[in-house]
Every structure is written in structure tokens, then in C-alpha cells.
Amino acid sequence: MTKKIAWITDSTAYIPDDLKNNPDVYVIPLGIVFGNNVFDDGIDLTTEELYRRIREEKDIPKTSQPPIGKFAELFEKLSIDYDCAIAIHVSDKLSGTLACCTSASDSVPLRVEVIDSKSMSYAITTLLYKGIELAEQGIDCKDIAVKLRQEADKSENYIVLGSLEQFYKGGRMTGTQYLLGSLLRIKPIIRINSGGAFELFERVRSEKKAYLRMIELFKHAYHQNNIKQLQIMHGNVRNKAEAFKQDLLSQFPGLDIVIGEISSAIAVHAGEGTLAVIWHNEEK
Template identity: 80%
Template sequence: MKKKIAWITDSTAYIPEDLKNNPDLYVIPIGIVFGNHVFEDGVDLTTEDLYRRIREVKEIPKSSQPPVGRFTELFEKLSTDYDCAIAIHVSDKISGTFAGCQSASQFVPFEVEVVDSKSMSYAITTLIYKGIALARQGLDSKEIADQLRLETAKSQNYIVLGCLDQFYKGGRMTGTQYLLGSLLRIKPIIRVNSEGVFELFERVRSEKKAYGRMTELLKQAFDKYHIQQLQIMHGNVRDKAEAFKQDIKKHFPSMDIVIGEISSAIAVHAGEGTLAIIWHNEPKSI
């Protein structure tokens, strides 16, 4: 007997232990390119390996979207065990992964609903959890996908980069923004906006002020929305993430806060030392 829905995402998503153990979740790895060698994020390249290589080789790698054939192979395999699949991927404006998945779905006689998360990291994780919950309520794949596309607008995120150099050379920042940040030692706060595009949100003078400003932004959102959980994602700076968590707890003692590490596919561009906060804005009950 076939299972109803398979869940697909890519390695920019944060996958907690419970999702790692979910037999219906499949993660397509993003490619990490060092010279002529392509590694698969989370398969043959860990974040520790990535940071070590960058420090030792002094080379800034690139990321590459999964080949279309990788998706078609997966769809063919899933078609024997599942009725359909829902694929939730990193923003189409950031990576070609969404387009590759959508293209592959045209070649295989297997129903795949492809959802543009318009974000990355834990924002995708939240959509996966919500999708699974909707499936348990009995919604079909199209109804779930349509609901998740609406949910993307509720995601909010702010990022303090660990390495401006990597972000700039990866094509994610203009030369002017890079020059200002480097010469003036400004710590830019960036975000993935509602259209799924990286944008410079604000410039601050120090990392400490950047973290303080992100806390203010969380407070503003908390006054308007119901926020069930905050996620702090980091690039090999667990100590900073823990300290930031404790600071936030002073303002929101009952806030559920998850700490996780960004994947290699994100760290390639954001750099070691990155710290980001992500949350989902839900309407307050009346």
C-alpha cells in the first residue's frame, strides 16, 4: 500500500533530529564547489570541513544547484511508494533549486507540488512542520501546497553576516555595500524579504548593536503577532548564539528558542561567525 505524501527539501533547510528520523522526508543536497571538485552539502562535506578548507586553502567556494537528473531520479523512486510529493525549497530568487525541481517534475509521471519558501534555513523547516500537520488533518497535496504558499508571507528573519567578503564574492552584495561595510567597519543587518530576495535592512556600527537591534525588531513583531518560537541560527559560533539566547530570555522569559547551525550551502555565502534570527508571525487570537 502506497503512503500518501513524500516531503522533499534541499540542504539549505535546517533538519532537526525528529525530521531526520522521518522516513517520508527526503533532502536533496546543494553542491559546494572548491576549484574543480564538487562536494554535496551534508553528504561528503560537513560545515566543519567547509570552514577548515576556507581557512587553510584561503579559497572562497561557490554553491551550485542540484542537477535536474537528481530530482527526476528521486521522483521515479518515490512514485513506487507514494501517491504524490510536496517539495519545499530555498527561495527561487536565491537559488535555481526550485526551478530545477519544477522542471524535473515535468518529466516524470508523478504528482509533485513545488513550493517556493521565499526564504531558507529554519523558515523552510517551519513550512515542513506545518505541511505535515495539515496532512494529518486530511488536506490533499494541492490544498497543503496552496496553504504553505500563503504561509511564506509570515516568515521574518534578520542576519548579521560572519564574512562580508564571502557574501560579496558570492554575488549577494553590491560593490558599494561591500566597500561601505569594509572601510567603515559597519555591521550590516540583512534579510530575505517577502519576495525572497536578499536585501540590506540596516547598517549598525558594531556586532553588539546589531544584536540589540535584532532584539528590538523581535519586540516590535511580538507586540503585533503571536510568536510561538524563535530560531537562532549560527555559523560555528554556538557560544554567541547561547549568549544571545540568554539576552532574549531576559525580555521574553517564556519564549521557546531553538539554536541551530546554518548548513554549508548557506555558510558558503554568509561565512563563519554568522548569526541570524528567524520567526513566524501568527495572528493574535481575539
């Protein structure tokens, strides 16, 4: 008999409606910190409210990992109805969320397989979909986890930041990189590398050139791999995402492209105006 699996992730993941409505999917929110106030991402603070506060207030907000107690409480609850759980989280190089999940799982009766996505946003979504598909085939929880850890290495992403200042103040880039980018009006292309950490991938002179460069990078990957879908994630710039989608479709007619918005936990660091592309490289 197929074992019942609970799927757990955090609020950096993009959760479309079908996953929101899946009774076996649970999302643990990160905290958004404004001064002495902590808001649960996606629950107490919408992205619209976040952007408004950033525009109107001087202090740049920060994020905080979920407390271990939230994980432990959820695991205790899930142990009643589930045989095991698979938790897929934001890269442990970017947040302590995965470490908190692992610590909590050590003290509960539920078997929990914890997976480092080595990324965030739709890269996590892809792993959730793949895991659920494997579960529907009757594959064991442990074997699914092994497969998903392998799949995590196949994600590729490139990001054009909406705010260098927020990225710098959030500790995601050095003062020298920030100064150069500001003075020279450079638009850096950032990526989450294979180790799961942010890195400066390339410097370009304008946003337009950055978008063209991302199309070039996708074109190279597209010819080398089997890519079923591309995701465009944005920070309150749906019009730019739609325009970028049309630019891609002009070169890749029929390509399945999903547009989604980055979560507040990501927007705190990346800023309003951010645009990112994510895809999953499968062998041909």
C-alpha cells in the first residue's frame, strides 16, 4: 500500500493554486522584520504592503528563519495522519530554514526527509511537482528523496535585481560590488550557483542588455538539454515579465512559460523591479 506523504516547504517557494489547494502541501512562512515587528511572509504581510512600506520607510526590512518550534508543532500534527514527510527548502547557503527543519525533525516521531533545493522560488516548486509525481507512481519516500536531491542540481537561474541597495544591506553583496554597480550604473546579473549561494555572474550596462543576455544563456541551455518549461519570476513588474515572455516566444515558439511573483521573503533582498528566469535542465 502506498504510504501517505506530507509535502512541506517554506514561503520562498512559489505556490500556484493547485499546490495551495493540495491538502498534503504545507508551507512554513519566513519572518519579515520591520524594526521590532515580525510578520509571517504571505500571511501577515502581502507583497503590495511590503513594497509600500519599503518606499515610504527609511529602514530596509530583514528576513528571519522560521523558529524550530513551528516545525516541531507541524511535525507532531502530521505524525497523526502521515507515514512520512518530505521537506524541500530554500538553499541552506541563503537561510537557516533548512537547518531549523532538520533540528526539529530529530525530535518528533514522524519520519522527515529534508531536502536542500540549493535554490529558491520556482526551483522548489519544480521539485515539489516532481516529488508528488513520483509518489503517485508508488515510489517509496526515501527513494523519492534520493531522486529529488539529484534533481536539485539541474536547476538554472539568472536574476536582474530591482534594488542593489536592498541586496547590499541584506548582506548579499560586498560594499565594493555595490559601489561599482551604483557609480557605473551597472546592471549585474546574479545567479544562485550549483552550491546554492548567490554569486555575481556578469556585469552589463543596462537592463535591456541584461535581458538579452539572459535569453542568450537560455538559448545555450535549450540546445544542450531537454527543457520543458521556463519560469519568469518578478517583483511587482508584471508588464516587464510579459514583455520578456514575448521576446522569448519570438525565438522559442510554443515554449511553455510561467509568470509568477517573487515572495515577500525574496523581495526583501532583491527589491521591487526584480526579474528572474528559472528552468530545469533534463538530459536529452
